[in-house]
Amino acid sequence: MKSYNAVALAIILGYGLACMVAAPGAIGPWRGLAVGAAYFLACWFLAGVYLADVLHLGVAHRALDFKPWFIKAVTIVNNLFGIYVGPTDWVNRHRLHHKHSDHEGDPNKLADDGFWRTLYLCVFPYRCKENTATDPICRSWTFRATSHWLFVAPSQIFNFALLSYLVGSWTFAAVMWVGMRIFALWVNMIQNYWTHTRAFGYRRYEDERDNAMNIGDWLPVTATFSACLQNNHHHYPNLLRLSHSDSEYDFGLLTIKAMKALGLVAATPKGAMIPADVSLSRLGL
Numbered sequence: 001m002k003s004y005n006a007v008a009l010a011i012i013l014g015y016g017l018a019c020m021v022a023a024p025g026a027i028g029p030w031r032g033l034a035v036g037a038a039y040f041l042a043c044w045f046l047a048g049v050y051l052a053d054v055l056h057l058g059v060a061h062r063a064l065d066f067k068p069w070f071i072k073a074v075t076i077v078n079n080l081f082g083i084y085v086g087p088t089d090w091v092n093r094h095r096l097h098h099k100h101s102d103h104e105g106d107p108n109k110l111a112d113d114g115f116w117r118t119l120y121l122c123v124f125p126y127r128c129k130e131n132t133a134t135d136p137i138c139r140s141w142t143f144r145a146t147s148h149w150l151f152v153a154p155s156q157i158f159n160f161a162l163l164s165y166l167v168g169s170w171t172f173a174a175v176m177w178v179g180m181r182i183f184a185l186w187v188n189m190i191q192n193y194w195t196h197t198r199a200f201g202y203r204r205y206e207d208e209r210d211n212a213m214n215i216g217d218w219l220p221v222t223a224t225f226s227a228c229l230q231n232n233h234h235h236y237p238n239l240l241r242l243s244h245s246d247s248e249y250d251f252g253l254l255t256i257k258a259m260k261a262l263g264l265v266a267a268t269p270k271g272a273m274i275p276a277d278v279s280l281s282r283l284g285l
């Protein structure tokens, strides 16, 4: 089994067992497992829509045109009830990551940074030396409020207290809250370490300027909403889908299709343009 899949399964298994053990008597182990699974799936899905779809393809790359009210609603709901990620900082870091991929100026990782160094950088990235997030949405009240340092700690204390109240146990809530964030670190490591280290995954494009790799396994593709197809994405960052072949599994695209059916998003002209050497028979959106 690949190391990244083994780490993910260990985290998921450990999370499930810890939920069963920590669930209070009134809930019991099996219902504790169900509650833990519901919290896990809700946080994962919300964070995926917020980061991979809305912030990444919608704001950072302008490949998708989301309804502004939807961008703002997802930003508020994720950062108030889920795993906090400052929207403007993230957009800036991501644009600098593309501009300087794996080199000086990339906030995520330099070519020689190993596993533990990259793990540290997931929480404390390199300092950004320029500001590329100057879009009108970044100056909106919603982005400025959720990016403010005064929002960060209170929002996370609030959602932890709310979770504790709903499940009737600080300990059980702490297991779910911390466990979910450990899984989120793994998701971050898939994108920053495993798909930016040439020892893992495969390459469709032999780009020498970066170390971006594709990982196409079911679990990482689902967990990251397809953001682990980094080699594809770095080669054509403006395309609205990260799979570049009809046979590549693309969970992120499925979520975008669902949101399009709900009238929440449309493709931008540059996002919908399939480059000549991409072997897709159709856009699929």
Ligand SMILES: [Zn+2]
Pocket (backbone or CB within 6 Å): 056, 060, 061, 094, 098, 233, 237
């Ligand atoms: Zn990107």
